[in-house]
């Protein structure tokens with residue numbers, strides 16, 4: 001059985017910081033899926049991660065293989081009275097094995113436990129994998145923000161807003 005078929009999702013810990021930031025850096029280096037752009041400022045990004053770990057209103061989780069490799073991460077942020085937001089990353093060689101589903105389920109379970117009314121996110125319209133995953137969990141397309149983000153190369157990218165009502 002390959003590595004990703006045996007994984008578990010657990011609460012992230014301080015010792016995960018470097019591996020998680022390296023995972024984010026790898027996804028950022030793909031240049032197409034997330035807002036962060038490579039190269040990441042490793043120290044600053046580890047600081048952001050640790051800030052989430054210390055926050056009562058954040059839900060940082062990782063997907064870890066049986067050999068201890070961190071292959072996925074997600075962080076939910078409760079910004080009540082605004083909806084919960086989250087971000088997620090799965091290592092490029094471990095996709096399409098249910099890791100993203102498991103991470104998203106963890107975030108949604110946490111949102112439910114907190115009694116949140118809604119979960120929202122922004123995704124690039126070309127990110128068909130993420131959009132399909134979110135739609136499978138009941139998220140709907142709420143709107144398109146044209147030319148919402150400026151990329152380092154000066155391109156302006158649209159952002160698709162998606163939401164899931166919990167009540």
Ligand SMILES: CC(C)(COP(=O)(O)OP(=O)(O)OC[C@H]1O[C@@H](n2cnc3c(N)ncnc32)[C@H](O)[C@@H]1OP(=O)(O)O)[C@@H](O)C(=O)NCCC(=O)NCCS
Pocket residue numbers: 027033034087088089090091094095096097098099100101102121122123124127128129130132133134136
């Ligand atoms: C989006 C992402 C998190 C999905 O993670 P994953 O572990 O591959 O997702 P899963 O294996 O749980 O897939 C669940 C479902 O999502 C959909 N899906 C996932 N990847 C897909 C793809 N490449 N094309 C079409 N549908 C896809 C499918 O419905 C899939 O179910 P199936 O495999 O039974 O058909 C992952 O591709 C990733 O990390 N991408 C880069 C970072 C990113 O885009 N983050 C989100 C930014 S908003």
